[in-house]
Amino acid sequence: MMCEPLAPAPVVQPPKKKIVVVMGASGTGKSRLAMDLAGGVSAEIINSDEMKVYKGLEIVTNKIKKEPCNAPFHLLGVADPETEFTAENFVAAATLAVESIVQRGKLPLIAGGSMSFIEALIDDEFQSRYSVCFLWVDVELPVLHQSLSARVDQMVAAGMVEELRAMYSPNADYTKGIRRAIGVRELDAYFRAECSSSAEDKSLKILLESAINEMKVNTCKLANRQVEKIHRLINVKRWNIHRQDATSV
Template sequence: MACLFSLCMQPTTFTFINKDKLVRPSKDKVAVIMGTTGTGKSRLSIDLATIFGGEIINSDKIQIHKGLNVISNKVTDEERRRVPHYLLGIIDPDDDFKAHDFVYHASLTADAITKKGHLPIIAGGSNSFIKALVIDDIEFQSKYECCYLWVDVPMPILHPFLEKRVDKMVERMLVDESREFFNPKGDYTHGIRRSIGVPEMDEYFRKEKLVDSATRAKLLAKAIHQIKENTCKLASRQLRNILRLAEQLEWQIHRLEATEAFLRSDVEANEAWETLVLGPSIKILAHFLNKKTK
């Protein structure tokens, strides 16, 4: 690992053409961390940022909003390990943030990060945002070369994990968090109210004071079941979008199989993560950063 770290830290921002003149390479470099919900994108992005001097640009369309820290699974201050994060919890809950908004703000942020000599790392599950930036935006393509890392876990293994994660969210005040965004008009089509975990609770909030405790418990169980079901559907939909994006990128992405990290527990899970996900990612990104730009 020491050799890899040494390789990672070699300067790549500038190229000397003679002793008096310093020029920038034709393109700066960006790492893009892809994956469905729950696969560990945030963890990998922070791991890599601590090694490569990176700063993270959030590309999750719900996490961009203020609020729903538990339901949207935002990284905590402790989990960030002092790594700078951008476009995270900055938008008013009622405002809509479209793909073109993301392209504008992500581009400006990437420019600011590279000017400091740091590595922009884009991480999040909203693949429509990533596509708008790296495929549809010609200006971004002209300025940056991207390294795509895809953290993948098969759906039959991921779905049970996502269901357990919802149970943990319930223990961490999911109901109270969702209650803040209950809409008496039943409109959950704008802003943060679109998040899975909010519209599913609507019936429960409408009826909880009108029914007995047994019925109330059934309504809550129904809502939680719907949240789990919709979360799994989201993961499947995200996978289809990743595969579509991979085709558009002509499969110039690096798939990282994280299954063993999910099947094992505690220390063994961490060892599997470091061996099967983090280790290969370090090698891939080190090679990418130290090769000549196009």
Template sequence: MLLNLLARFIKSHKVSSLFNINKMSMYDGPIVVVLGATGAGKSKLALDIASRVNGEIINADSMQVYKGLDIVTNKVTPEELKICEHHLIGFLSPLQEYTVIDFQRQALKAIEKIQCRRKLPIICGGTNYYIEAILWKFLTPTNKEQLRIDDTSVRQVDDNSKKELEVLSSTELYEILDKVDPKRALSLHPHDRRKIIRSIEVYRQSGQKHSDILKLQTGDQRIGGPLLFKNACLIYVDCDREILNERINKRVDKMVETGLIDELKLFHEDYNKDRLQSGLQADYERGIFQSIGFKEFHDYLTKEVSDNNERNVLLNESIERMKISTRQYAKYQRKWIRNRIVNRENGLAVYAVDSSDPSIWDKTALFPSLKLLHTALQWGEWVENINKTSDIFKLDELKNIVNIEPMTAESNTDLSPRVKRVCHICNGQIFITDKEWQIHITSKRHKKIQASQKRKLKNTVNILSNHEKQLQKKAKETLTESTANDE
């Protein structure tokens, strides 16, 4: 035991000395980031890479940080957890708040510890905002968030303030933000409750406007902040959209087969049932209850139904809603990666591998990734037994793999000024950028509604005009009759 502790100390001391002698920091070390939509195969690729290049995985999924609910959050299996060390997964109470700043602080600490063990940090997850928080320095903690936390605890939020805000309507919340930080209010959609509440909390906790903090961090860029890890390789696990949608549908079916319903029922009994009996609404805006599944199964979990056929209908409707929500979320993830990471002004190269056909996974995903890591990262002495000349990079299977080119950044990212506009023709829809507004007013739907309202208005004008003519005619006839009677 003593010898093992001594060996670990020497190894850690050796790496720490390397940092000091060469004036290096953890930000100089290599890291790998595995991106992609839900269902694309991120976890599999991260595990395959970690097992071959002495890596450890840091979870970047905001729902997988919570304990329990392994099915609904689609956590890696116990068998997969044995393949390599995992960090920030399944450690937090399901009802506890966890912010992106909590994640940022703990993930950076995990990266440093992994590097001190001379392992490769591999960040993997579908919460792309978390990944942004690691790669770019664009978050400034508020005063309360500057409290030191360790690996097993997180910052306690002011519950009274949180509850006070949560009972307000979106309109009331937006009015509060508009008073304390009008610039931030202008940049947010009035129905984006979570971001509005967050900006109000930043102002209350720090005394600073959230817009001023963001301006300080990003300068004149819409999305910005200095790059933290320049020696990083970003791998995007891509998949044909039709195949991905079908894969998502099958995944949800498998979740149901393996106990999803029972898992949801137990948590509903422990939490939302008491809220409903107290006259409160079910809370799907906090902690793990934001996961796709809870809101979609609300009717099935809460409605008192005695008829089995009706209950089966509710179940099937809930399953279908979960599939739709998951497919929509995958679409959102792909769009976010393109707009916020690939198209970023001060970004890193992003390399795509294809996971559409699992039967040729090694050829289209794993081997291209390994060949990419060989050339994209500066290994030095950072990772034990892994460097440019390691055997893993000399595999015969890698020789015929074509080098991956980085994804091409597009110039159509919406960086237009944020000016809120309301379309009264389309039921008060709100748009917060010039580009969104221009797209909307030239859309077929808007033009169709506009044309319909013009027709209705024209018909109304014609009706009023005819009515006016009739009134004039009647008045003229009345005047004529009156004149005749006088005579």
């Protein structure tokens, strides 16, 4: 009697490692949520906010304050502020960080508002290797705009103008590096006038007020663009993004 050959055992794929991505417009509370989440699990946070990758301008870029959170941070204040840190640079650095965190048995938690960085990282190959949970911290735009305007005032009170004055250069290139951050270009006319011996205090005050108002407008425009990009990721790329309404807080 001949025995039938045994069928090959099915190949069991190991479960995908999990990753959490916290996204949203500027000022919605992404960083706070990421730190709160990291406090409840064994996680490490990877910054995905383009301007926060650069060294310097702590106030202008509103860098995350690490003190309340014991989780390690990656890609926060590490890049040369005078060079260009591209989406390709981010993908390379973030991929290494994710692999290192996973190998140590911890949860990678990516948090930031630069959708071009996030989209470049989370491509089809990445999602084939990892199970990604997307959390969108959203705030109704009229409320968010008021909050962003107030935040600019808080930045001014915290020493933003002095911080920018220390790095001001009349020949600066505003097209690359940290000088693309909102606030740098807006205050250029004010600093130029300040350097002029003929400038009057009244005209300087008007220029400063105009620059601060322009910062507020441009920050709100940035938030609008960030929300539009998230909607595109949902409607065009079909990402399964979980919206968390933070308007009330």
